[in-house]
Amino acid sequence: MLEAFEAETAELKAALEAQEDEKKKLAKALKKQARALKREGGSEEEIARLETEEDRLKDEAKILKEQARSLDETRDEPYEALVDAVKELFGPMPGQKKPVLIRQQYGQTRWDRTLVKLHEVMFEEEWDYSNPDAMGVLIEKPRIEKFRGTELEPFFQYLEEHIDDMMRPKTTFYWQFITDTSKDSHIFGGIWPEVLGTIYLTLGAMIFAIPMGVIAAIYLCEYAQEGRMVSFLRICISTLAGVPSIVFGLFGLAFFLNTIHISDSKSVLAGSLTLSLLILPTIIRSSEEAILAVPRAYKEAALGLGAGRWHTVMTVILPAALPGILTGVVISMGRAAGETAPIIFTAAVSVGAPLKIWETLNQPTPALPWNIYNLCTEHEAVDEIRHVQYGMVFTLVAIVLLLNLVAIMMRARISKKLRG
Amino acid sequence: MKKKILAMTAAAAVAASAGASDKIVIDGSTTVGPIAKAFAEYYMAANPDVNITVSESGSGNGAKAMMNANCEIAIMSRPMKQTEFKAAAEKGIQPVAHVVALDGLPLLVHPSNPVQDLTVEQVRKIYLGEISNWKEVGGPDKAIVTISRDTNSGTYETFAKLIMNKEKIGGKCEYVGSNGAIRQRVQSTPAAIGYAGLGFVDKTVKALKINGIYPSTETVQTGEYPVARPLFMYTDGYPRLGSPLYQFVTIHLTEDGQEMVEEIGFVPVTAY
Numbered sequence: 001m002l003e004a005f006e007a008e009t010a011e012l013k014a015a016l017e018a019q020e021d022e023k024k025k026l027a028k029a030l031k032k033q034a035r036a037l038k039r040e041g042g043s044e045e046e047i048a049r050l051e052t053e054e055d056r057l058k059d060e061a062k063i064l065k066e067q068a069r070s071l072d073e074t075r076d077e078p079y080e081a082l083v084d085a086v087k088e089l090f091g092p093m094p095g096q097k098k099p100v101l102i103r104q105q106y107g108q109t110r111w112d113r114t115l116v117k118l119h120e121v122m123f124e125e126e127w128d129y130s131n132p133d134a135m136g137v138l139i140e141k142p143r144i145e146k147f148r149g150t151e152l153e154p155f156f157q158y159l160e161e162h163i164d165d166m167m168r169p170k171t172t173f174y175w176q177f178i179t180d181t182s183k184d185s186h187i188f189g190g191i192w193p194e195v196l197g198t199i200y201l202t203l204g205a206m207i208f209a210i211p212m213g214v215i216a217a218i219y220l221c222e223y224a225q226e227g228r229m230v231s232f233l234r235i236c237i238s239t240l241a242g243v244p245s246i247v248f249g250l251f252g253l254a255f256f257l258n259t260i261h262i263s264d265s266k267s268v269l270a271g272s273l274t275l276s277l278l279i280l281p282t283i284i285r286s287s288e289e290a291i292l293a294v295p296r297a298y299k300e301a302a303l304g305l306g307a308g309r310w311h312t313v314m315t316v317i318l319p320a321a322l323p324g325i326l327t328g329v330v331i332s333m334g335r336a337a338g339e340t341a342p343i344i345f346t347a348a349v350s351v352g353a354p355l356k357i358w359e360t361l362n363q364p365t366p367a368l369p370w371n372i373y374n375l376c377t378e379h380e381a382v383d384e385i386r387h388v389q390y391g392m393v394f395t396l397v398a399i400v401l402l403l404n405l406v407a408i409m410m411r412a413r414i415s416k417k418l419r420g
Numbered sequence: 421m422k423k424k425i426l427a428m429t430a431a432a433a434v435a436a437s438a439g440a441s442d443k444i445v446i447d448g449s450t451t452v453g454p455i456a457k458a459f460a461e462y463y464m465a466a467n468p469d470v471n472i473t474v475s476e477s478g479s480g481n482g483a484k485a486m487m488n489a490n491c492e493i494a495i496m497s498r499p500m501k502q503t504e505f506k507a508a509a510e511k512g513i514q515p516v517a518h519v520v521a522l523d524g525l526p527l528l529v530h531p532s533n534p535v536q537d538l539t540v541e542q543v544r545k546i547y548l549g550e551i552s553n554w555k556e557v558g559g560p561d562k563a564i565v566t567i568s569r570d571t572n573s574g575t576y577e578t579f580a581k582l583i584m585n586k587e588k589i590g591g592k593c594e595y596v597g598s599n600g601a602i603r604q605r606v607q608s609t610p611a612a613i614g615y616a617g618l619g620f621v622d623k624t625v626k627a628l629k630i631n632g633i634y635p636s637t638e639t640v641q642t643g644e645y646p647v648a649r650p651l652f653m654y655t656d657g658y659p660r661l662g663s664p665l666y667q668f669v670t671i672h673l674t675e676d677g678q679e680m681v682e683e684i685g686f687v688p689v690t691a692y
Contacts, residue, residue, distance in 0.1 A: 099679065100676045100679045100680050101679075101680055101683045131560075132534065132558075132559075133560050133561060134560050135532040135534070135560055135562070135610050136531070136533065138531075138532065182461075184458070184461060185457040185461060257488070257490055258490075264489060264490070265443075265490050265492075266473075266490060348475065349445075349474055349475040350453070350457065350475055350476055351460050351461065351472070351474040352471060352472070352473035353468075353471045353472075355471070359443075359471070362443075363443050363445075363471060364473050365473070374476070377601045378453060378599070378601075379454075380599070380684065380685070383624075
């Protein structure tokens, strides 16, 4: 069929070229006539008529030439479209120059995308807009129709039958996904910078929030005189717990970065501080509850034995309250790991290398919650990298579970020791 | 003893300055984001001790981050405004523009939409709310869902300048925060129209001809396509020659840089 098509186009082209030549000849003859008339001093009207006629013929010749050229293009079109589709499936052909972007250096790396691209090789998509009152309808034309009778005809069947073998293995488990850095903005590679960033941010938030929270709770329970000031403080703490998290993000940007310049750009430090403010109320509240839940007899016994107030708090009350405090820590740690809004303006970026521990003081980091959002909204190749997004979500859930599990186990051990 | 302290402070200063040049923080446009990300990974692969971070929060935020000295490079899909220059200058920062690529602003519709061609005037009327049905521009009888970038984005500013003539977008326009989100909304809504950078056009959406010109590398490069703009990277002062910052903002002049710009879907400023 393609040969017939080719012969037909060649014929058409020849006809068009012949017509073009004829028009050109006519135009030339007209030009000669006009020149002769000018020399002999003929009527100007006649000369102008001849010249416009000449221009018209020239234009027509140009259009014919254009038509012949576009015929050439349409003849190659189906083949070039096929080459492009195959390139997307298998990557560049052997011997071709290696593209700079890694995403162009290989074919499909995932089975579901392979099937999508295979479909694109097998079928041509066309939209039928013939009904003006409705939206267009998708028509899928088997591409093979255009190559019937050519050497390429068996290619389609072969491809369909052997794609399984060509694209092995169908599924793999890739451990290094967690420990590799990403390549070509997440199209290949892993998510280590994000994992590490999340751990830094969570631990950083805990480092600031736990001491602040526990000390505040001890003060409120043991030292503060109940009065207006303390009840005002309590209202403040409850309000802080109800502030939307994005407000913390904006506060972190305005205060830590733009006012006190804690670092010269977004940084893990600024993000940790912002997160610690977010979880502070939870820690204060749960620590308070835990301290109040310690039986009064413990305290009275310690004081009765002559221990000072500070000594009593440190050696009797705090150890007894530890399981309760840890419960608050568990809850807030999960929250700190998963919060997105507070770190948008203070710590999170979409691309970056894994940080060394001292670099957390002045450098921003990718972090799982932000990058999950970023991949699905701002990445230009979002369909190609869904699996990375799913992988990140899974890892984040696993990290939160793991943190909680560790804390729960610690709590269980401590309370067992206390009872025993 | 004094000498020792001096030497130590000198060493500390050197270490600090080395530490400072070891990182490049990039913030700004979601349109230029893909170019910056590709350049960043390309550069980090060759220079592993330089940490480049990219965040995409919109051109306006990029400019703000530059003003507050929170980033080394502000990526922007529009030139910096007079007011932003002024605010930066008052804080002792002198933004210098580097044009890294050209970009068209294709109007995107669902591929099932039979409309192929609009004029600038028609697009303007659609976004003003004066044309509210596809029937009025030769399509089926369906209410138009207009989708725009948020007003903090450089893409929005370009659109407002080149199409809207600075008139306010009217009617029930939906604002979204990134180019990717525009594409997603258009993909899932057959009656939608939106606009995004050239690099975000793929098979799932259809780019319209504007005034009869299809947005492509050629028509943007020749200036035929009416909605086109340069993409910028701004630095504080011209970077010191040979510094990592200098190397980074000149990647687009290398052959590899041009290839990356082109493969992501934008138009290189130079063609060797």
